[in-house]
Amino acid sequence: MLKKTLLAASLATLSLSSASAFAIENVDLLIKNGQILTMDREKTIFDNGLIAIRDNKIVAVTDGSDINEYKSVKTIDADGDIVMPGLINTHTHASMTVFRSLADDVPDRLHRYIFPLEKKLVSREMVRIGAQLGNVEMVKGGVTTYADMYYFEDEVAKTVDQIGMRAILGETIIQFPVASAKTPEDGIKYAEKLIHEYKDHPRITMAFAPHGPYTNSTETLQTIAKLSMKYDVPVMMHLAESDREREVIAKRSGGLSPVKYMESIGALNENLVAAHVIDANEEDIAILKKYDVGIAHNMSANIKSAKGVSPALQMFNDGLRIGLGTDGPMSGNTLSTIDEFNQVAKVHKLVNKDRAAMPPKNVIEMATIGAARALHMEDKVGSLEVGKLADVIVIDTKAPNMVPVYNPYSALVYSAYATNVKHTIVDGKVIMENRNVLTVNEDSIRKEALQFADKVRQTVIESGEIVQ
Ligand SMILES: [Zn+2]
Structure with a gap:
């Protein structure tokens, strides 16, 4: 299964490069200049790589040398940040x-x-x-x-x-x-x-x-x-x-x-x-x-x-x-x-x-x-590979706790905070950009949760249970 995916990936790359002189590929989202941790079987890393997304799928993951072959509706410049599977x-x-x-x-x-x-x-x-x-x-x-x-x-x-x-x-x-x-x-x-x-x-x-x-x-x-x-x-x-x-x-x-x-x-x-x-x-x-x-x-x-x-x-x-x-x-x-x-x-x-x-x-x-x-979802998500669903995150490596990055895995495991996540993309859609959640209203969600917390506090007090 994986071999097939890899073969498909290399064929796709081949056909792209042979056609590059004549055709530009239209995509919906490009993420460029990222240190891409693909998490594929070989754990391939592209230091200045590129991911192209069309609809909800990944259509290319490359070393970035083919960037001129894509025309995208939206482009995210990762500027050296870590790009990895959601x-x-x-x-x-x-x-x-x-x-x-x-x-x-x-x-x-x-x-x-x-x-x-x-x-x-x-x-x-x-x-x-x-x-x-x-x-x-x-x-x-x-x-x-x-x-x-x-x-x-x-x-x-x-x-x-x-x-x-x-x-x-x-x-x-x-x-x-x-x-x-x-x-x-x-x-x-x-x-x-x-x-x-x-x-x-x-x-x-x-x-x-x-x-x-x-x-x-x-x-x-x-x-x-x-x-x-x-x-x-x-x-x-x-x-x-x-x-x-x-x-x-x-x-x-x-x-x-x-x-x-x-x-x-x-x-x-x-x-x-x-x-x-x-x-x-x-x-x-x-x-x-x-x-x-x-x-x-x-x-x-x-x-x-x-x-x-x-x-x-x-x-x-x-x-x-x-x-x-x-x-x-x-x-x-x-x-x-x-x-x-x-x-x-x-x-x-x-x-x-x-x-x-x-x-x-x-x-x-x-x-x-x-x-x-x-979760038995490995054919769909979990790695950045051609044909997979486009669930991608970008981690800010300019935050003080992330500088410098010699080994991206070590930096993520021993240094990263959740707040270092800069962009979150699910199913090809950017749902958080520069830490702003775009699809829901975070403030009203927090207010509603705090109102409910008053009810919880009251219930706990009335029942004589321990709050701390
Ligand atoms: Zn549980």
Whole structure:
């Protein structure tokens, strides 16, 4: 497949250069003078390269010597900045931005705090307001595609459509009553309805999102696995995340690990994207690889919750489909994967006592093409190659924290801030230019979120719960 793409790319270049004396190619967007990290199989870098985009696709990625062969509606002069594939956040709950920074250090927070809070406050309005804010944060942090798990995902879809991002949106299914469904069966029906409604959407894929193996029955997990194969849609789920999960599953299954239990009930397949996967031994990892399961690695959320460090280094080295995720903004607490880079590189070095472990190039791979593989989208996004969808970001290398750039991967992983993202392009459309989001009104989104935060504050105070 990749070879074919490369062949097509070289043929395209050949035909262009032979025709160059006679024809100028019309394109919609040119990005010139960029240090282009293609993230293709060879990790090709063009130091002063050019990307040409027509409609929503990349039609050329070159060393820039052919610049006179293109006539473009719009041109971005990257002026030496880093140009790279849009980042892909493989696991989040974007709407939870409105709960960000509440009860950050409360032990057993999910069951003691988050679930009760959500029972009081989750609504269509909350989901919309939170997702709008999350989307703006992600676009400003260079995220062009994200995988979301929450309730009322049709509300999230509307916000994704509006801002112009790409997303996989999984309706959460859980064993207790929630705002969008009284029972897990209702949750499954809700997800099925959205899957049908959005099946032809160019940028949005609807999915199932069972919360976890321990928060759903065996029957529910089996039904979802079968339906995901029937509709060929992703299943996103927290897996092998906590001690509580291990205990519940061991009791239910006669001592199996969460991964082995999922295998034993027939719920592992290539549609599954498993978030966290902290509690996995070599055998579990081999099983996940065998079923071609995608892995969302959420370092900052995992270390903040003190749940442990995922064996992501081994999973990456073993060739599993693994990408970076931020988890929800109550966990991570930011939604830009740039904030993960540093921690991913450093914590794997620390726990493996190996300075050479998890080099920056591998971290950037997990944020781009690796994340695309985790979501089974690698044929469409994740690298800058001819024929792929045009999701591209430009990183400012003139910011003081980025000067100088000897190694672009190192600069991105160890020095970059999310605020260094200068332009964000999704599906060939510039949706952020010079840090101005063009498709939505950032100020009104922030104001609406702050108004909702007053409601959250009031609810927390009335319930006598801890604010700090
Ligand atoms: Zn999560």
